[in-house]
Amino acid sequence: MASVHRFTGMRGIAPVPSYVILQPTTLCNLDCAYCYLPWRKDDRRMAPAVAEAVAQTVNRWAAEAGRFSVVWHGGEPTATGRERLVQLMAPFQGVEHHLQTNATLVDDAWCDFFQAYDIHIGLSVDGPRHLTAQRVDRAGREAYQQIMRGTDALRRHGVPFAALCVVSDPSPALARELYPFFRELGCYALGINIEEREGVNTRSNAHAEDDVRGFWAELTAAWLADPAIELRDVEFAIRYAGALRRDEADTVLPRQVDPIPTIAYDGAVVLVSPELAGFSSPQYGDFSSGNVTSTPLSQIVAQATESRWVSEYLRGVEACRDSCGYFGFCGGGHAANRYFEHGRFDTTVTEHCRNSKIRLMEGVLDHAAPH
Amino acid sequence: MPHPTEAPDLADRVRADGVSALVEAAEEIWTGRRNNPDAPVAGPRPFEDAFPTFYQFSNSPQR
Numbered sequence: 401m402a403s404v405h406r407f408t409g410m411r412g413i414a415p416v417p418s419y420v421i422l423q424p425t426t427l428c429n430l431d432c433a434y435c436y437l438p439w440r441k442d443d444r445r446m447a448p449a450v451a452e453a454v455a456q457t458v459n460r461w462a463a464e465a466g467r468f469s470v471v472w473h474g475g476e477p478t479a480t481g482r483e484r485l486v487q488l489m490a491p492f493q494g495v496e497h498h499l500q501t502n503a504t505l506v507d508d509a510w511c512d513f514f515q516a517y518d519i520h521i522g523l524s525v526d527g528p529r530h531l532t533a534q535r536v537d538r539a540g541r542e543a544y545q546q547i548m549r550g551t552d553a554l555r556r557h558g559v560p561f562a563a564l565c566v567v568s569d570p571s572p573a574l575a576r577e578l579y580p581f582f583r584e585l586g587c588y589a590l591g592i593n594i595e596e597r598e599g600v601n602t603r604s605n606a607h608a609e610d611d612v613r614g615f616w617a618e619l620t621a622a623w624l625a626d627p628a629i630e631l632r633d634v635e636f637a638i639r640y641a642g643a644l645r646r647d648e649a650d651t652v653l654p655r656q657v658d659p660i661p662t663i664a665y666d667g668a669v670v671l672v673s674p675e676l677a678g679f680s681s682p683q684y685g686d687f688s689s690g691n692v693t694s695t696p697l698s699q700i701v702a703q704a705t706e707s708r709w710v711s712e713y714l715r716g717v718e719a720c721r722d723s724c725g726y727f728g729f730c731g732g733g734h735a736a737n738r739y740f741e742h743g744r745f746d747t748t749v750t751e752h753c754r755n756s757k758i759r760l761m762e763g764v765l766d767h768a769a770p771h
Numbered sequence: 772m773p774h775p776t777e778a779p780d781l782a783d784r785v786r787a788d789g790v791s792a793l794v795e796a797a798e799e800i801w802t803g804r805r806n807n808p809d810a811p812v813a814g815p816r817p818f819e820d821a822f823p824t825f826y827q828f829s830n831s832p833q834r
Binding site: 620624627635638639641642644645649725726729761764765767768769770 | 780781782784785786787788789790791792793794796797798800
């Protein structure tokens with residue numbers, strides 16, 4: 401394995417994150433087939449006091465950083481209502497606000513709100529109607545028309561939006577169908593999430609290698625032919641390939657793992673892996689590293705490695721560093737994927753790694769230089 | 772319990788002529804974005820602009 405570099409990034413936990421994720425409500429008005437979130441039928445709302453506690457640390461971090469993001473993620477954040485969101489956002493200063501939405505509740509008033517508060521919008525949609533069919537309401541009815549109505553409102557008001565697309569069954573033909581859809585949709589950026597087996601979603605995410613590589617190769621071809629959209633995953637792979645060609649591959653990843661504090665509605669903080677919020681296990685407990693209502697967020701982050709599972713995860717990152725030729729691109733398998741696929745955190749390659757890191761890179765290279 | 776991962780020959784694969792052309796084409800696209808503020812994408816900017824939850828995938832300055 402002569403080509404496996406000794407990558408020096410992603411060692412330990414950074415003392416300051418680049419963003420935090422807040423859960424304004426656990427409620428989602430949809431019931432997507434692949435969703436990993438527990439409690440999404442319940443409307444457990446964040447109290448303003450929780451946001452105020454988070455802001456006490458975040459405002460200081462933001463003042464010292466070039467940029468800092470607060471990401472409102474659900475549940476469905478718009479299900480919180482504008483009045484409560486304003487209350488929750490009020491304590492934050494000097495930050496960028498982001499909001500990930502299914503758009504089903506988005507209307508003219510929401511668009512005015514997004515513009516008034518300069519909120520960056522991420523839209524969750526999986527492609528044309530038949531590909532978005534897993535996004536359904538609580539009665540099992542397709543949400544596609546509602547999503548498109550919300551998207552129309554965003555376009556009508558000139559609200560820029562990025563799109564996140566969950567792909568359950570990757571194939572070259574699917575890529576050829578997806579890219580033109582998102583080109584027409586009007587998003588300025590597109591991220592692809594191949595469905596993951598995590599949380600309450602226990603469906604297999606194992607796919608034939610050729611299908612996944614072919615999917616990414618075809619997306620690469622579509623982007624090159626019409627590069628009007630930022631294509632997150634493919635562009636990052638190309639950036640890495642360029643860095644590797646210049647022998648600069650070790651400069652791509654951050655020096656340390658971003659702690660990515662996720663603050664649940666009740667103030668509980670899960671570090672490193674937002675998908676673990678709300679879960680517990682006999683071995684690791686509830687994955688929480690503390691609660692902002694009793695401990696400053698800065699202290700919770702500073703003590704990150706006192707958590708048994710976080711320490712185990714860092715050992716897993718080192719195992720990836722020692723064994724995987726894609727480490728400089730990937731930075732180690734994500735914690736939630738390790739846990740939900742392997743039941744622990746010190747393992748290495750996951751199906752998510754294969755689908756969204758290894759075969760992504762291989763697919764992009766397949767397009768450029770077929771084996 | 773590390774175990775070998777498939778295809779650890781990335782450094783060799785990226786040397787292919789086709790990859791050189793791909794990287795050059797992409798860099799041309801990114802330059803075009805930067806030079807055209809009216810384009811749907813105004814330039815090569817940090818992925819966090821669109822996807823702050825993109826984990827460690829970032830092209831922002833490294834710390």
